[in-house]
Amino acid sequence: MKIVYLHTDPLPSPMAGSVFALSTAVGLAKAGHETVLIMPRNRRTVAEALEYYGVKPPENLRILLPAPPAIELGSWRIAYSRRFFRAAFKLLQTEAVGADGIIVRTLTLAQYLSRHELPAPLVYEMHDWYADIERKWSGAEWMIDGKKLRRERFLQAVEKETIPRLAGVIALRRATGELMRQCYPAARVEVVPTGLDAPAALPAVSAEPVVVYAGQLHKHKGLQLLFEALKLAPDLRAIIVGGGDPLADLKAEAARLGVEARVEFTGHVPAAAVREHLSRGRVGVLPMRDCFFNRVLTSPLKIMEYYAAGLPVVTVDAPVTREVVEPEQTGLLAPFDDPAALAGAMRRLCLDGELHARCRARIEQLLPDLSWTRRGERIGRFLTELASPRPG
Structure with missing residues (x-):
């Protein structure tokens, strides 16, 4: 063909x-x-x-x-x-x-x-x-x-x-x-x-309680909610991979909430280098804000990127995310616009070793069919x- x-x-x-x-x-x-x-x-x-x-x-x-x-x-x-x-x-x-x-x-x-x-x-x-x-x-x-x-x-x-x-x-x-x-x-x-780019073997990830986000920094992606969740989870750190005009405002928001010391902003990096930054995290996060677009229209490519990097996922509970995230099996779903629930899900997936291992094992099973x-x-x-x- x-x-x-x-x-x-x-x-x-x-x-x-x-x-x-x-x-x-x-x-x-x-x-x-x-x-x-x-x-x-x-x-x-x-x-x-x-x-x-x-x-x-x-x-x-x-x-x-x-x-x-x-x-x-x-x-x-x-x-x-x-x-x-x-x-x-x-x-x-x-x-x-x-x-x-x-x-x-x-x-x-x-x-x-x-x-x-x-x-x-x-x-x-x-x-x-x-x-x-x-x-x-x-x-x-x-x-x-x-x-x-x-x-x-x-x-x-x-x-x-x-x-x-x-x-x-x-x-x-x-x-x-x-x-x-x-x-x-x-x-x-x-x-x-x-x-997704299916690896030959599931990559190793960090043992530290670090969540990572990679992608566009637009407001509807919900990174402000991530910072609010980090304020409620002082034992977690975050890596934000991405650049562009919103970066300065996001840095200011992290400082306003008092979490700037626990958030690393990489700025824009070449696509080939994104996987390296993902490997420094333990959990991939996608905290989108609530709207019809994010519930029905968005195609969360970054969830696939997280899976390919061996990262279980914490994201919002929406029709589009339920199609790719199996709760308790490949990640956790939290309600929209709920920093406390987001913080709890991130902490649980980072700190519960049995849950984290189970999610990674299921992701490894799914990789060939998601390629x-x-x-x-x-x-x-x-x-x-x-x-x-x-x-x-």
């Missing part, structure tokens, strides 16, 4: 979408599919991009990095997505000939391509949902200003135009797949969960199904 996968984040970049796209392409190739990955260039060669992620690609994976996503004018960088769209479409005229599917994980690129004749079926891998904006942002109105609301309404129109034109849709979670089926009953939707290779196999089966007439 031949599969072309496209994404609009540059390669490499600190964005989660870039590593997700590369990991999916590697998984497709390891599953035996001839794979082509097309992403914008980001001032680096393919070899330099792969070194950034610490990835050695399979021989049946080709990576093409056409036009960069921005125009450089002195100190100004002007985003120019259409430039990449046109370059990608041109590449598809040769690279997708004979392909079983073209998979796109950016809605606007899916719209652009759906308006053209393509040499293979077009599939959208959904990482967001726009059919009901009011519902989507309920409980998180503080996250959306006028500019973002206008963008959301624009994407709502794009989604309604594009979905009916597609051969199929890939959702990452059952909850999001069900949303898509409800809003677009005619769409062929398949749930294919996020993957990016297994994800590649599932995507391949879905593309095969799309080639057959729909039952009924």
Whole structure:
């Protein structure tokens, strides 16, 4: 089977979408599919991009990095997505000939391509949902200003135009797949969960009571709640792996709560170095704030990263997290917005050696079925199904 996968984040970049796209392409190739990955260039060669992620690609994976996503004018960088769209479409005229599917994980690129004749079926891998904006942002109105609301309404129109034109849709979670089926009953939707880089053996982790968070530092990720929980658990320490604009505010918040001496901020680190920092923790934590987005739409890739690093997980109790965390078996779930419950769960998983060992043993059992290779196999089966007439 031949599969072309496209994404609009540059390669490499600190964005989660870039590593997700590369990991999916590697998984497709390891599953035996001839794979082509097309992403914008980001001032680096393919070899330099792969070194950034610490990835050695399979021989049946080709990576093409056409036009960069921005125009450089002195100190100004002007985003120019259409430039990449046109370059990608041109590449598809040769690279997708004979392909079983073209998979796109950016809605606007899916719209652009759906308006053209393509040499293979077009599939959208959904990482967001726009059919009901009011519902989507309920409980998180503080996250959306006028500019973002206008963008959301624009994407709502794009989604309604594009979905009916597609051969199929890939959702990452059952909850999001069900949303898509409800809003677009005619769409062929398949749930294919996020993957992980399965190690040959479960890595060792720290024996010290240290929780670690790795990822974006946006407000809805709930790191303020983590600091409040640390204040209630003076025997715990934390490592925060990630950088960006929110970092200064988070450092100030940790200082305000009096926990700054027990919180280490690494700042941004290359993707290949994240695993090293995870190994310094005993438990991975994801303390998200309560809102519809975090309950139903988010795809917590970092939980997979924690598992791959051998870390049991403490996170919030939500439909999307219940799909990947087995309570008392791979981690613990705490109620949203409850620092005391979060502190108790982190302390218990850090300090209860029997529980910690049981969770690590279960994670080790699950790793092969959670791999990016297994994800590649599932995507391949879905593309095969799309080639057959729909039952009924």
